[in-house]
Amino acid sequence: MQVKTKIALSMFVLLFFSAQSVPAFDDAVGCYYSDELKAGDEFTWATTFYGSGMFDSEFVPIGITNNSIIKLEILQDPKDINFHWDSMPFYESQNYFNLTLGDVIYDFEWDDIFYLWISWTNMDFENGTSRNPTEKEWIYFVSDDFYFLSEDTEVVIDIEISNKVVTYDAYVNYTTEGVVSYVYGEIDQINGVMIQLEFTSDDNGVINTVNFMRQNYTPRQVSWYFPLSICLLLIVPIILTRRRK
Numbered sequence: 001m002q003v004k005t006k007i008a009l010s011m012f013v014l015l016f017f018s019a020q021s022v023p024a025f026d027d028a029v030g031c032y033y034s035d036e037l038k039a040g041d042e043f044t045w046a047t048t049f050y051g052s053g054m055f056d057s058e059f060v061p062i063g064i065t066n067n068s069i070i071k072l073e074i075l076q077d078p079k080d081i082n083f084h085w086d087s088m089p090f091y092e093s094q095n096y097f098n099l100t101l102g103d104v105i106y107d108f109e110w111d112d113i114f115y116l117w118i119s120w121t122n123m124d125f126e127n128g129t130s131r132n133p134t135e136k137e138w139i140y141f142v143s144d145d146f147y148f149l150s151e152d153t154e155v156v157i158d159i160e161i162s163n164k165v166v167t168y169d170a171y172v173n174y175t176t177e178g179v180v181s182y183v184y185g186e187i188d189q190i191n192g193v194m195i196q197l198e199f200t201s202d203d204n205g206v207i208n209t210v211n212f213m214r215q216n217y218t219p220r221q222v223s224w225y226f227p228l229s230i231c232l233l234l235i236v237p238i239i240l241t242r243r244r245k
Contacts, residue, residue, distance in 0.1 A: 023137045030087075030124030033078040033096075036191040041074040043193050044215045045117070047102075051208030054201060059210060062113065063104025070212065072117050072193075073098040083120065090114075115141035116212070119192040134166050134187050135159070142197065145172045145181045164189045178204040 099106035
């Protein structure tokens with residue numbers, strides 16, 4: 001029997017967002033990468049841009065352009081090494097990983113983009129509990145949109161786990177600005193390596209997408225894909241407005 005877990009977060013947050021919905025890691029004491037990662041492992045992703053180039057200003061300065069290749073190399077086994085920010089300065093991660101963004105070698109001064117490609121698979125907390133952040137929290141590492149939200153924001157996050165792959169369909173609608181952000185991602189639940197990640201921005205009808213696809217893997221094709229829950233969220237207000245008229 002195929003084991004399939006559906007985590008129906010579906011956070012329909014209309015006109016408000018509770019800060020309690022965002023995971024807090026202040027009480028974390030240990031952050032560990034998968035034991036499956038070994039020195040000499042390499043992972044690569046192909047990059048594709050769609051649209052008018054809105055993401056160019058964000059990604060091009062760090063070396064990511066259309067058709068560029070992203071490469072992550074494992075330099076040392078990270079097994080049993082605590083990468084928690086109080087235990088190891090982030091720049092020391094360069095002793096364990098080498099990340100190349102197109103022709104630019106990542107300098108490990110900032111951690112904000114590193115987690116797009118690989119995530120911890122275990123976090124320990126002060127109360128003695130542990131969890132795998134790929135299963136629920138990865139979306140918060142991937143995009144600040146899900147942390148910094150105003151009161152007039154609609155949010156949907158759907159997470160599905162199947163065959164050790166965690167799939168994220170996430171949506172943020174800044175209702176007063178006419179801006180909608182979509183994130184689709186797939187990450188390996190066991191080794192914490194990203195399989196596919198797609199950002200789409202709809203800025204008042206101007207749509208732009210950047211897609212990162214891990215090579216030698218065939219994930220679900222999702223360009224311009226909208227989950228059913230998101231479609232309903234968009235359609236229902238239109239129907240109600242027409243009825244009022």
